[in-house]
Amino acid sequence: MIVVDGTLKRRLGAWLLAAVAVLGTFLLVEAYTSAQRAADRAFDSQLEAASLTIAEAIQWQDGQPVVEIPAAAFQILATDQQERVFYTILDTGGREVTGNLDGVITDDLRQAAQSAAVWKFATYHGTPIRLYGRELKSAGWESVEPVQIWVGHTLSGRDALARDLFFRALSRFVAMVILTGLLMWLAIRTALRPVRRLRQLIRQRDADDVSPLNAQVPGELYDMAETLNALFERQREGRGALLRFTADASHQLKTPLTGLQSTSELALQSDRPEDWRRALQIVHDSSARTSRLAGQLLSLARLRHADEGTPGRIDLAAVLRDTVMEWAERDAAQHHDLGLAPLPDTPLFVQGEPWSLREMIGNLIDNALRYTPAGSVITLDLERAADTVTLTIEDNGPGVSRDLLDRLHQPFERAGRQDTEGSGLGLAIVDSIARRHQATLTVHSEPGHGLRVTVRFPLLPEEDPA
Template sequence: MSSIQRRLFLVLLAATGIVWISAALWIQSSTRTELNRVLDNRLAEAARMVASLVDARGLPLDTAMRMAAPALPGGSGHDYASQLSCQVWALDGTRLAASSQAPQKALSVVPEGFSDREVDGVTWRVHTLLDEARGIRVMVGDSLSMRERLLQDMVMGLMWPALAVLPLLAAGIWLSLRGGLAPLRRVAEELSRRGAEDLEPLQASAPREVAPMVEALNGLFGRVRAARRREQDFTAYAAHELKTPLAGLKMQADVARLAPDPATRDHALAQIHRAVDRTDRLVHQLLDLAAVDSGAADSEPREIARIGADVMDLTAAAARRHGVVLELDCEEALAPRLQAQPGLLVTALRNLVENAVHASVTGGRVDLVLRTDGGGWRAEVRDEGRGIPAVDRDRITERFYRGAVATGQGSGLGLAIVESAARRMGASFVLRPRSPRGEIASLVFAR
C-alpha cells in the first residue's frame, strides 16, 4: 500500500531539488557573467598600467612587466596569483618585452580591444591597448581555463554550505509531514478500535482540511445505521405480517376440517382463500421491495403504451375480485415513447393500481392515465376510494405504515415501494386528494 507521507515527502524533496538545481544554474550563470566582466576590467587596467609605467616613470619594459603581470596579490599563496601574461609589441611587429609566463607568439592578432585566441594549446582572453604616440601595442591576457576553474571554485564555495544543509531540510520536511498527517492517523486509530456494531459519529478532532473526510465518514455511519434499522424493521415486520395470515390459515384449516356443516366449511375455506391472497400479495410486495432496493430493472427500454398494458394485465385479477373497473388512458403521442428501466416503472404502477383497487368500493373505478407534461411526461392513478386521511399523509410512504384508520387488508409496503422506485428512476412521486373523493397518485418524469 502506498504511503501518502512518503509520496508527499518524495514530491516535496523533488520540488526542492529542482529549485536547488535551478538556483545553482542561475548562480553559475550570473557569477560567470560578473566574473568575466571583472576579469576583463582587470585586463584593461593591467594594459593601461604597463603603458603608463613606461611612459610616466621611464621604467624599462622588463621592470614594467614585473610590476604589472602579477595583478592579483598573494605570490604563491593561491592558484590565481601571477596568472596574467603581458606582451609589448612595436607597431612594426617586433616583440619588445614580455612577462615570464607569456608565450612566444603574440597573444592576439586583433589590433585593439578584447579577443580570444588559442596559443600553444591554451585559449587566452586578451585585451590589446594601442598607443600610436609611443609606437607600441600592449597585450595583457589570462587563460580561459583559469577563469573556468575560478568560476567553479566560487560556485562550489557558495553551494557546499547549502548542500550540507540539505539533509537537515529533508529531515524537517519529513517531520513536518508526519506532524501534518497526525490527524489522519488519529482518525485511523479510532476506526481500528471500533467494533462492527459501533456506528456512532467520530469524535476525533480534525483540522479544516481533514474535517470534510470526518464529516463524510459520519454521514456514511448515519446512512449505515439507518439502513441497518430498516433491515431490522423489515425482518421484524415481515415476520409479524407473515405470522398473522399463517396463523389464520392454520385456524381456518382446523375449522374447515372439523366443520359440522357445509356452510361452516365453506366460510372457513373462503377465509383461507382471503388469507392466501393476502399472504401472496405480501410476499409479492416483499420481493418487489427487495428488487427495487437492489436496483433490479429490465435492461432494454420499452414503449410506454406497452408498460401501461402490462400493468393492466397484472392487476386485472385483483380488480375482478374486488368488483372494480380498470381503465387505461394513454395519450397517443406518448404511446410509442421508450422508457428506460421499465421493470421499475411496472412495479411502481402495479403497486399504485393495486392500492387503488383495495381502497375502492365495489363497483368503483380506477384509471391509469399516461400524459405528456412539457418536456417530460406523467403517469397518474386515480381512484374513487376514501382517500388518505390528513393525519397519515406525512408517514404514508414509510415501510409497513398502514395508517391510523387501516382496515387490516394492506401490508403498508405498496407506497414505500413506489417511492423507492421513483427515486431510482429520477421521477417525482406526488399524492394529492381527488374531488369529490378519492386520491390521485402521480409519477412525474421531468425529461
C-alpha cells in the same frame, strides 16, 4: 470500494523530488553562472592589475612610448594557475610597440577600447583566452597621444575556480536535499501518527458501535473525524428508522398471520369438510395478501434504505408499455379490462431508475385491480406537456370518498376500504417513488365515478445534451 492510490509518503516524496528537480535545475544553473561570474571577476581583476602595472612602466621618449615591461606584470597575468600570458601595447596608429599578441587585436577591438575598457573572450591560435584592453591617456613632455594596453591569459584558472565553486554549491545543495528529505520523512511520520491513532480507534470499535468518536486529533483531521461522526450519526438514525420500520412491518405481517393461525386452528377443531373448505379459502386469500404485503414492504424498505442503481435517462413510454404488458399477462388481470391509451410515438425521457418506475406502475395497476370489481375498465395513459409528462391511471370502480383522499399516501392506510384485500402500502410506495423522481402525485376521485391517479414527471429534453 477503496482503491489504494499510492502512499502519502510516496506522494510527498514525489512532490519533494519534483521541487528538488525544478528548484535544483534553477539553482544549479544559477550556481553555474554565478560561479563563472565569480571566477571571471576574480581573474579579471588580475588582468586589470597587470594592465595597471604595465601602464605604470610606460614613458615617453622622443615622442615614442617606451615600456620597460615589469616582470611582475607577467607574474600577475600568469596567476597561481600558470596561465599562458599575452600582451601588446599599441601606439596611436595601432602599431604594436611591443607584445606577443600579433593579429588578435582587430581594428574593431581597438576602436572599442578608445571609448571604454574592453573585456572579451577571444582565441589565440585556437586557444581560448580572456582579453582586457584599455586606452591610456598618457601625458608626456612632447606628446599626449594615447596608447592602448592589451593583456590576456588562458582560461584554465577560471575554469578550475568556476568548477570548484560550482561543485561546492552542488555539494551544499545535495546536502540540503538529503537533509530536507530526512526531515520530511520524520515530519510525515510524526504527522501521520494521529491518523494511525484514529485508525486504531476505529479498528477497535465493535461493528454495532455507532457512538461518536472520542479522540484527540489535529486541526487538519478534525474535518475527517467530524465527517466520521456525522456518518455514525446517520447510521444511528438509519438503524433507528430501520428498527422502527421492521417493527411496523412485523406488526403488519403478524396481523394476517394471526388470522391464518386462528382460522386453521378453528378448522382443525372442526370435523365438517365445509368448515375445512371455508377455512382453506380464507387461508389461501390471506396468504396471497400476506405475500403481497411482504413484497410491498420489501419495496418500501428498498426505497427508503437502499441506493440501488444510478438514475439515468429512461423512456417512460417504453417502461409503461412493458409493465402494462407484463401485468396484462398475469392471472390477476384476467377479469379486468386492463389497457393502454394510444401513446405518443416519440420517446418521453425522464430522469429515473427502471426498477422503481416499474414498481410504481405495478403498484398503481395492482391497486386498481384490487379495489375495483371484476370487469372494471382500467386505462393507463401518458400525456405530454411542454416540460412535463403525466402518467395517468383511471378506473371506473367505486372511487374513494373525499375526506379519505388525503390520507391515502400514508402507509398502512386502506382508505376505509377494510373489506377488500390489501395492505394500504401501494400508494405510499407510489408516493415514495414519485418523490424520488421529483414527480407529483395527485389522486382524484368522484364517488361512483372511479379513481384517477396522476403522476407528473419533469420531462427531459429529447436530445441528450451530453
